Every structure is written in structure tokens, then in C-alpha cells.
Amino acid sequence: MENKLIVSSSPHTRTPETIESIMTDVLIALFPVALVSVLLFGYQALLTIVIGTLAAMVTEALILRKKDIFGDGSAAVTGLLLALTLPPAPPWWVVVIGSVVAIGIGKHVYGGLGNNLFNPALVGRAVLLISWGTNLAGDVWALPQPFAFTADVSAVTAATPLVTQDVTLFELFLGNINGSLGEVSALALIIGALWLFYKGHIDWRIPGGFIGAVFVLGFLLGGGAYENALMTGLFHVLAGGVLLGAFFMATDMVTSPVTPRGRLIYGIGCGVVTMLVRLYGGYPEGVTFGILLMNGLTPLIDNLTVPRKFGEVKK
Amino acid sequence: MSIKTFKGGVHPGYFKSLTANLPVVSMPLPEKVIIPLQQHIGVPCEPLVSPGDEVKVGQKIGESSGFVSAPIHATISGKVTKIEPYEHPLGRPVQSVFIEADGQDSWHEAGGGTQSLADLDAGEIKKIIREAGIVGLGGAAFPTHVKISPPADKPIDTVIVNGAECEPYLTADHRVMLERSEDVVFGLKAVMKALDCKKGYIGIEDNKPDAIEALREACAEEENIEVIPLHTKYPQGAEKMLIEVITGRQVPSGGLPMDVGVVNQNAGTCVAIAEAIKEGRPLVERVVTVTGPGIEKPANVKVRLGTIVREVIDYCGGMKEDTRKLILGGPMMGLAQPTADIPVIKGTSGILVLTEREVVVSDIRPCIKCAKCVDVCPVNILPNFLGLAGEQGLIERSEELNALDCIECGCCTYICPAKRPLTQWIRIAKAEITARRNKK
CATH class of the missing domain: 3.10.20.600 (Ubiquitin-like (UB roll))
Structure with missing residues (x-):
């Protein structure tokens, strides 16, 4: 046995956690969200989710020339997240293009895992929004048909509550509304987020800053159809993609700051840009652009928010 | 019992029960x-x-x-x-x-010893400790007589006995504190006398309640010595963490404990001091x-x-x-x-x-910037960026990122899901920075 003694630098013990286990935890956290979307939008939602996730995994496996299509799990997360930002029944090729762009251009042109500047899923979504926007904007959003798995939900569509502002906050919370697959149920999103908090993969700063900024700006500037400013603020938090973005997109480890102060600033920035687009911009929803813009600022934020080191002598 | 703690740190498996209850045996x-x-x-x-x-x-x-x-x-x-x-x-x-x-x-x-503290002055205590060849037994092995001979412009007002023993598996200090409580206190008093210092603390992680109890008993008569239970978290026994937790003072970056008026002693070292003074060993x-x-x-x-x-x-x-x-x-x-x-x-x-079961050799993966290393770093530097700099041999960048402040506790490497040997890279960078400075 002596000649098998391994000599390496300390520490000699490691956490069992791996990139794979973190990605698996994110997939677990997204399960309730995906489940609710299938319950509400039936087989079409399931197809969109499966196509989006598989297309991303296959694209990554091709780029890396690996047969193991799950790999580190990050492509599955990207594909699933992208699918969850889409309407229930977009054309299948739109989903595929989104996933290919997300993995190819969003991630691997930068050098793959860990090196991308922008959230890959949102890069995919932004390209779809700009290039095939008629599939993702206006009144294309299918109304839910709960527990009718085989129904063709795309037959009845409308604009989302973010535009119509005609649903109650309670409906927004539960999710029996139309919208992107993953954004409709605040409850499912919160359950998933609790899992990520519990596992220590996200901390309060990014979602707290994001949601806080959306609420405050909604409260102050929201105007709109709700009885009072408080409810309007809550409406802006619950409607659209804020919770999906705040818990699952903005918190993407690779594309968010590492410093504690940086995370808070970044989260607030995401919320502010989101609200500026919603209230004054050309699109009804600003989550995608809010996060992408702050992704771009992440290296700068990290550089400007280096923590005070232990025992730092004041100059 | 107030439990104090510090920023960051990790909770690796402790595995102390393998030996925690086994009295010290002398090897033939x-x-x-x-x-x-x-x-x-x-x-x-x-x-x-x-x-x-x-x-x-x-x-x-x-x-x-x-x-x-x-x-x-x-x-x-x-x-x-x-x-x-x-x-x-x-x-x-x-x-x-x-x-x-x-x-x-x-x-x-x-048997050249049997001296009591009252008969000795500070200089004599230092001389006995030096002649006995005593060094810090916690691991670093810094000569103890040097540690207790600070320059005149660095008055020491606090001596802390480090009984944290935050390293997993190790129980030597635990047993020593339990079985030799009186001598731990004697050693502490000797160091306090050598430094003309009025306040002594014994810091022990709260996973050793029996040692806390034993030392509280052993110093029940000592008005100026206090046993402090510490939160069980690695690296609680790192001197900078221990000093901050017990005194609220932060050792300045690049400085030593004496810069904040503190001297640390390992519990085992205290017993060695007691043996040197009492028995001449x-x-x-x-x-x-x-x-x-x-x-x-x-x-x-x-x-x-x-x-x-x-x-x-x-x-x-x-x-x-x-x-x-x-x-x-x-x-x-x-x-x-x-x-x-x-x-x-x-x-x-x-x-x-x-x-084989515990020694897992993993591939080094790309940093996913999860920032878990940033959150656990007790000295608040950014191990992820230091790792990237160190991996590429960017020594100046490592220096800018405060590589020299790293205490090499290993928390960042422990927590890294990408299995990046961050501590190792930082160590290499530190050695290179120091070598370059010495050349100038």
C-alpha cells in the first residue's frame, strides 16, 4: 500500500457537493414549476419543455463531442429554463432554435461552462423575442385549461395579465392565468426557491434586491388598475416573469456577481431595469433585458465591490 | 453560555468520536x-x-x-x-x-524543577521556556519564548489559550485539557506573568463540553482567567478568528496578534510550559x-x-x-x-x-462563480478570482487580490463544487510574491 500513498496539498477533505449535484438541485427546484405548467397547459406544455431541454442537451453534447448527454447538467438547466420562459405552444422549431442559440451562442462561444457573460437561457429567449417576436408577444398567450391534459390550449389566447391587469392578486399567486410556462404560478416558484435556499445555492441578496426594487418602483410609479399602491406593487412582483427571473435566472451563478454587496446591487439593478422597461419601454415585460443588462455589468460590479478584507487597515 | 463566532467558515465532518473518549496512553x-x-x-x-x-x-x-x-x-x-x-x-x-x-x-x-511561579520573574520564565525547547504545539511550531518576548512598543494585555481544536479528527488538545486541566491553567498563568498581562482566556469549541467544564473548575479560583465556549466551526482555532471572537479585535492585515495586544498559546503548549517550570522537564x-x-x-x-x-x-x-x-x-x-x-x-x-473511501481524486473543473468560497472565506478575500489568477500564474494579479492575507485554512478548496485546488494555487502565489519581495 505504501507506494499508493497520495501526496497533495491540503485540505484533504472536500464537500460532497459537485457541479452536477448543484445542477440537479436546480432541476429539482424547477420541478414544481414545470409540473404546474403541465397541469395548466397540458401536453403542449410538456412537449415544449421536453423539446427545449433535450435540444439544449443535444447541442451541448455535440459541441463538447461527448456521448453523455446529461453531462454536468448545466445544459438541461438552460434548456428547461428557456422552455419555461416560452408560451405553452410555440412552433417546435422556435423552441429548438432558442435552445441551440442559448447553448451555442449564449454559452460555448465564450468557452463553455463558467465563462459566459450572459445568462444563456435569456440569450436564447432574447434572440427569439427579437427575431420571431410574433410567437412571444401580444395576445398569443394561451389561456390555461387546468387538468385537461389533451386539450389544445392554443385555440384560445389573449394578452397576459401584465398587460390586461384584470386578475386578482390571489389568482396571480396560484397561477391559474395565462403567460409563460414557468411564470404563472408564484406559489410553485416560491416552493422551488425554498429548496435552493435550503441547499444554500442562492442567498437573499439577488432575489431580495430584485423583488424589492420591483415592489418599490411598482408601489411608487405603478399607477394602474389596482385599488392602492401596495397592491400595485405586489401586482408587479407577482405578474410576469419577476419571480422566475429573480429566483432562477438572475441567480445564475456564472453570470451574477460573487461579492455580497455586488449581489445586492446587481439584484436591485435587475429590478430597476425591469420596471423601467415595463413602465416606459417598448415591451410589456422587462425581466429578460433587465437581467441581461446586469449580466453585462457583473464584472464591473465585482471589481467595484471587493469586500473589506479581514483586518484591513484604513488609509 | 454565550457562544461567539466569526464570519465565514465551514462545517466539515468532525469524526472526533473515534478518539474523543480515549484517555491518553503512553507509547512504550x-x-x-x-x-x-x-x-x-x-x-x-x-x-x-x-x-x-x-x-x-x-x-x-x-x-x-x-x-x-x-x-x-x-x-x-x-x-x-x-x-x-x-x-x-x-x-x-x-x-x-x-x-x-x-x-x-x-x-x-x-527533577531539576519543582519551582513555583511566585519565585520566578518574567525573565526567568522566558529562560526556562527557551531552555526547554518549547514551541507552539498546535502545529506551526513557532518558538514560544519569542512569542512571549514582544518588543517594548507592543504591550500585551491578553493571553488566549487556544483550545478550539477545530481540525476534524484531532482530539489531542481535547484530552490534554481534560486530563491536565490544572497544568493548562498553570501554563497560562506562567505566560501571563512573563508578559505582565492581567487577562487570560481559554477558548474551547462547544463540542467539548467536558473540557469546558474541567477548565472552568481548574480556574475557579482565578479571577482574571475566563473560559469562553466557542461556536463549533472551522477554522475557529485560527489565531485571527480566535482573537476576534474573544476580544473583538481584528489583527491588522499583515500584522501579528501582538499588534492588538494579544498572545495566543495552544493548550498543549501550556502543559509543556507547566512541566518545564514545575518539573524541569x-x-x-x-x-x-x-x-x-x-x-x-x-x-x-x-x-x-x-x-x-x-x-x-x-x-x-x-x-x-x-x-x-x-x-x-x-x-x-x-x-x-x-x-x-x-x-x-x-x-x-x-x-x-x-x-480509498475518503480520498477522492477529482478533476479540476471550470469555476462556475458560485461564490461559495467567497462566503466561507474567514479573511474576506475572493478565492475564486485568486484561483483563476493562480491557475494562470498571474502573480501580480494575485498580489492585488490580497493573496498574502490568505491564512491557508482550506475552506475555499473544501467548499468548491468544481473541485478547484484554490488554497494550493494561493499558496504557490504567496510563495512567489514573498520570493519576489525578498529579491528586491
Whole structure:
């Protein structure tokens, strides 16, 4: 046995956690969200989710020339997240293009895992929004048909509550509304987020800053159809993609700051840009652009928010 | 019981139950010892004996004129067979004195001590500690008499006994505090007297309630000594963390504990000081935790310095077949060894043997910027960026990122899901930065 003694630098013990286990935890956290979307939008939602996730995994496996299509799990997360930002029944090729762009251009042109500047899923979504926007904007959003798995939900569509502002906050919370697959149920999103908090993969700063900024700006500037400013603020938090973005997109480890102060600033920035687009911009929803813009600022934020080191002598 | 803590840190598996309840046993005297002439930080010693000389236990066999140094003593009685370089736990061969036992265990100037503290002044205490060859037994092995001789412009008002023992697996300090409580307190009082210092603390992680209890009893009469239970979290025993938790003071970046008026002493060191003063015994043995899943019968063993690690392991039933790592110290900061044929030295707090199951060799993956390392870093630097800089050999960038503030606790490497050896890269960068500075 002596000649098998391994000599390496300390520490000699490691956490069992791996990139794979973190990605698996994110997939677990997204399960309730995906489940609710299938319950509400039936087989079409399931197809969109499966196509989006598989297309991303296959694209990554091709780029890396690996047969193991799950790999580190990050492509599955990207594909699933992208699918969850889409309407229930977009054309299948739109989903595929989104996933290919997300993995190819969003991630691997930068050098793959860990090196991308922008959230890959949102890069995919932004390209779809700009290039095939008629599939993702206006009144294309299918109304839910709960527990009718085989129904063709795309037959009845409308604009989302973010535009119509005609649903109650309670409906927004539960999710029996139309919208992107993953954004409709605040409850499912919160359950998933609790899992990520519990596992220590996200901390309060990014979602707290994001949601806080959306609420405050909604409260102050929201105007709109709700009885009072408080409810309007809550409406802006619950409607659209804020919770999906705040818990699952903005918190993407690779594309968010590492410093504690940086995370808070970044989260607030995401919320502010989101609200500026919603209230004054050309699109009804600003989550995608809010996060992408702050992704771009992440290296700068990290550089400007280096923590005070232990025992730092004041100059 | 107020529990105090610090920012960051990790909770690795502790595995202390393997040996925590096992009283210290004395290993039978070895047939031979190999005593390195450097077992401390500082100037190596020159041999005072020659091959063929007869030596007795406690006889000084190595000495240096340097201030930052500590003399070396014979640890068994017998005959010096040779003096030549031999493998050393720190990796490079060191000039060592080989002694073959005569089986007598006869002591040099036996029982020269029995002094009480009241009869000694500060200078005498320091002299006894120096002559006894006492160094920090927590692992760093910094000469104790140097530590308690701060320059005049650095008054010390607090002495802290480090009984945290935050390294997983190790229980030597735990047992010492439990079994030698009186001597821990005696050693602390001696250091306080040497420093003319009024306040003493004993900090112990709260996973050792019996040690906390024992020391509270032992210093019940001492008005100016307080036992402080500490939150069980690694690296609670790092001196900067310990000082902050107990005194609220932060050792300045690049500074030493004395810059905030504090001197730390390991619990085992206190006992060595007590033995030197009370019994006139120099440092010839220490308690070593021999443990880990690769050891047949884990134990806390009192070992003569210079005993070959292999013999200590054999005394504890030997290494198991699937052993993969032999570590001197704990799993977080200990040094992995290529062979068991090395001597136990003053800084050897543990002999840890890990098997195939615990030693997982993982590929280094790309950093996913999860920032878990940032969150656990107790000195608040950014290990992820330091890792990227270190991986590419960007020394200046590492320096900008405060590589020199790293205390090498290993938390970042421990927590990294991408299995990046961050601590190792930072260590390399630190060595290079220091080398470049010394060149200037």
C-alpha cells in the first residue's frame, strides 16, 4: 500500500457537493414549476419543455463531442429554463432554435461552462423575442385549461395579465392565468426557491434586491388598475416573469456577481431595469433585458465591490 | 453560555468520536529515535553531540545562537549512532540526530524543577521556556519564548489559550485539557506573568463540553482567567478568528496578534510550559492523535519526539490495506506524507490515515462563480478570482487580490463544487510574491 500513498496539498477533505449535484438541485427546484405548467397547459406544455431541454442537451453534447448527454447538467438547466420562459405552444422549431442559440451562442462561444457573460437561457429567449417576436408577444398567450391534459390550449389566447391587469392578486399567486410556462404560478416558484435556499445555492441578496426594487418602483410609479399602491406593487412582483427571473435566472451563478454587496446591487439593478422597461419601454415585460443588462455589468460590479478584507487597515 | 463566532467558515465532518473518549496512553519507549535539528520556525540548530556519544533523556543535543529558534533535546537515553540528513515531515531532508536506546530511560538532571511561579520573574520564565525547547504545539511550531518576548512598543494585555481544536479528527488538545486541566491553567498563568498581562482566556469549541467544564473548575479560583465556549466551526482555532471572537479585535492585515495586544498559546503548549517550570522537564514528548478510518485502533498517544511515525501507527494496530493518504495534522491543514518513515516532531498534532473511501481524486473543473468560497472565506478575500489568477500564474494579479492575507485554512478548496485546488494555487502565489519581495 505504501507506494499508493497520495501526496497533495491540503485540505484533504472536500464537500460532497459537485457541479452536477448543484445542477440537479436546480432541476429539482424547477420541478414544481414545470409540473404546474403541465397541469395548466397540458401536453403542449410538456412537449415544449421536453423539446427545449433535450435540444439544449443535444447541442451541448455535440459541441463538447461527448456521448453523455446529461453531462454536468448545466445544459438541461438552460434548456428547461428557456422552455419555461416560452408560451405553452410555440412552433417546435422556435423552441429548438432558442435552445441551440442559448447553448451555442449564449454559452460555448465564450468557452463553455463558467465563462459566459450572459445568462444563456435569456440569450436564447432574447434572440427569439427579437427575431420571431410574433410567437412571444401580444395576445398569443394561451389561456390555461387546468387538468385537461389533451386539450389544445392554443385555440384560445389573449394578452397576459401584465398587460390586461384584470386578475386578482390571489389568482396571480396560484397561477391559474395565462403567460409563460414557468411564470404563472408564484406559489410553485416560491416552493422551488425554498429548496435552493435550503441547499444554500442562492442567498437573499439577488432575489431580495430584485423583488424589492420591483415592489418599490411598482408601489411608487405603478399607477394602474389596482385599488392602492401596495397592491400595485405586489401586482408587479407577482405578474410576469419577476419571480422566475429573480429566483432562477438572475441567480445564475456564472453570470451574477460573487461579492455580497455586488449581489445586492446587481439584484436591485435587475429590478430597476425591469420596471423601467415595463413602465416606459417598448415591451410589456422587462425581466429578460433587465437581467441581461446586469449580466453585462457583473464584472464591473465585482471589481467595484471587493469586500473589506479581514483586518484591513484604513488609509 | 454565550457562544461567539466569526464570519465565514465551514462545517466539515468532525469524526472526533473515534478518539474523543480515549484517555491518553503512553507509547512504550522506542528502540531508536531520529531527531531533526529543526522542528520549529526559525534558525536550525547545530548538533552539540557527536556519533558515539552517550546521551540521557532531556539532554540538550541541538542549539542555535539565533533568537528565533528553540533547542533540541534527546528524547531517549542511549547512544548517538549518526548525524546526517533524514526525511522530515515538511518535505525536505533535515540534519538529524540518530539515537539508539539503552533501555534505561535515565534522565539528564532529573527533577531539576519543582519551582513555583511566585519565585520566578518574567525573565526567568522566558529562560526556562527557551531552555526547554518549547514551541507552539498546535502545529506551526513557532518558538514560544519569542512569542512571549514582544518588543517594548507592543504591550500585551491578553493571553488566549487556544483550545478550539477545530481540525476534524484531532482530539489531542481535547484530552490534554481534560486530563491536565490544572497544568493548562498553570501554563497560562506562567505566560501571563512573563508578559505582565492581567487577562487570560481559554477558548474551547462547544463540542467539548467536558473540557469546558474541567477548565472552568481548574480556574475557579482565578479571577482574571475566563473560559469562553466557542461556536463549533472551522477554522475557529485560527489565531485571527480566535482573537476576534474573544476580544473583538481584528489583527491588522499583515500584522501579528501582538499588534492588538494579544498572545495566543495552544493548550498543549501550556502543559509543556507547566512541566518545564514545575518539573524541569524539557519538551521530549507530546500527545498525538492517531486516527482516521485507515487506522485499526485509533488512540491518543503520548509519543517521544523522534519516534518513527510507522512505529506509532503499528502501536495503534497498523494501517489498513486500502490506505491512500497519510497526513500529519488534521485533514484541513495537515501535510500529506509520501512515507511513514518520518519522525514525530514537536509540531505533530495528529497522524491521520485515510482510505480509498475518503480520498477522492477529482478533476479540476471550470469555476462556475458560485461564490461559495467567497462566503466561507474567514479573511474576506475572493478565492475564486485568486484561483483563476493562480491557475494562470498571474502573480501580480494575485498580489492585488490580497493573496498574502490568505491564512491557508482550506475552506475555499473544501467548499468548491468544481473541485478547484484554490488554497494550493494561493499558496504557490504567496510563495512567489514573498520570493519576489525578498529579491528586491
